Amino acid sequence: MQWKIFLAFFRVGIFGYGGGPASIPLVQKEVVEHYNWMSDEEFGDTLAIANTLPGPIVTKLAGYIGYSRGGVLGALNGVTAIIAPTALLMILFFSILSQYRDASWVSGLANGVLPVVTVLMGVLTWGFIKKSGGDLGWTKTIAFIIGAAVVLGVLGVHPAIVIAVLLIAALVQKDPPKREEDAST
Amino acid sequence: MIYLEVFMAFFIPGILGYGGGPASIPLIQHEVVNRYEWMSMSEFSEVLAISNALPGPIATKMAGYIGYEVAGWPGLAAGLFATVAPSLILMIVLMGFLYKYRHSPKVKRLTAYVRPVIGVLLGILTLQFFTNAWEGAGGWQTAGMLVASYLLLEKTKLHPALVIVLAIIYGILFLG
Numbered sequence: 453m454q455w456k457i458f459l460a461f462f463r464v465g466i467f468g469y470g471g472g473p474a475s476i477p478l479v480q481k482e483v484v485e486h487y488n489w490m491s492d493e494e495f496g497d498t499l500a501i502a503n504t505l506p507g508p509i510v511t512k513l514a515g516y517i518g519y520s521r522g523g524v525l526g527a528l529n530g531v532t533a534i535i536a537p538t539a540l541l542m543i544l545f546f547s548i549l550s551q552y553r554d555a556s557w558v559s560g561l562a563n564g565v566l567p568v569v570t571v572l573m574g575v576l577t578w579g580f581i582k583k584s585g586g587d588l589g590w591t592k593t594i595a596f597i598i599g600a601a602v603v604l605g606v607l608g609v610h611p612a613i614v615i616a617v618l619l620i621a622a623l624v625q626k627d628p629p630k631r632e633e634d635a636s637t
Numbered sequence: 638m639i640y641l642e643v644f645m646a647f648f649i650p651g652i653l654g655y656g657g658g659p660a661s662i663p664l665i666q667h668e669v670v671n672r673y674e675w676m677s678m679s680e681f682s683e684v685l686a687i688s689n690a691l692p693g694p695i696a697t698k699m700a701g702y703i704g705y706e707v708a709g710w711p712g713l714a715a716g717l718f719a720t721v722a723p724s725l726i727l728m729i730v731l732m733g734f735l736y737k738y739r740h741s742p743k744v745k746r747l748t749a750y751v752r753p754v755i756g757v758l759l760g761i762l763t764l765q766f767f768t769n770a771w772e773g774a775g776g777w778q779t780a781g782m783l784v785a786s787y788l789l790l791e792k793t794k795l796h797p798a799l800v801i802v803l804a805i806i807y808g809i810l811f812l813g
Contacts, residue, residue, distance in 0.1 A: 465693040472694035507724030508658035515725040538693030539701030564808015565686040566770035567782035573763040580756035596753035622746035
């Protein structure tokens with residue numbers, strides 16, 4: 453079983469491009485279709501719950517599914533399989549690069565990469581904003597964005613403080629009574 | 638205590654970044670570049686680019702590599718543990734509770750309220766990368782590459798890893 457857990461998440465880590473969230477469908481393929489560890493519906497629920505918590509999602513899936521199949525060792529196994537191979541590749545890449553630190557082509561590399569990173573981050577930014585627009589409505593989203601831009605960009609408050617305040621606000625705010633009934637069912 | 642610093646630098650982004658690994662990128666940047674000053678903005682952008690070009694989750698690749706750079710193998714372990722463990726432990730311990738309340742408006746609001754803030758943080762980071770690109774490669778080169786990489790990524794849907802490799806080759810040949 454431990455070997456299967458390792459293989460399943462090793463494959464997700466090594467074939468999943470575009471970061472963790474982009475490789476969620478690969479997890480589904482391994483866990484639901486290939487190994488039959490859960491039904492589609494169970495997988496959907498697990499994913500929804502992973503989404504309600506902060507932090508990387510695909511490692512939570514690897515850890516939780518590893519845990520439910522093989523205990524604490526399974527959790528360690530699943531997480532290691534998904535993150536270790538590519539983290540080691542990173543270190544290998546940069547240790548080779550650092551031998552040429554002073555060569556002019558290395559600064560060329562950095563210059564070449566910056567515009568692409570700018571575009572990737574810009575696209576990611578738009579994704580988050582668009583999703584917010586869908587969740588909260590555009591008026592609220594724009595108000596949030598302006599507020600956050602002032603507090604973070606102009607006043608320079610640490611992002612951790614802003615997020616912590618919002619999390620508390622989300623929890624203390626009273627729910628509309630009708631929605632509360634849905635929640636308890 | 639360097640290991641504790643590495644732990645904290647990745648614990649905070651891991652525990653506050655709603656929306657998966659990518660959401661924690663600007664928070665990681667804040668800790669690594671602004672707070673602990675372990676690397677410059679341009680080094681950080683290289684790390685981010687290579688993280689994007691390699692397969693697998695991005696936040697853990699950054700945590701592992703930066704932890705290793707700052708404090709060797711124990712640093713790698715501290716960075717990875719801080720990124721992955723807290724929310725995974727929460728998930729395992731609170732599974733029953735979370736399952737029961739997964740449709741609660743309170744739980745949905747947590748993500749909904751934090752998401753636009755993450756959007757703003759990502760936007761600020763994008764602007765900083767843009768300024769750095771401008772200073773590094775000059776206005777015309779930057780503008781051209783921005784348009785080219787946008788078209789390749791979003792219109793022709795070329796694989797991001799390929800676009801990054803092309804940009805690296807172009808940079809080495811013409812921007813060194």
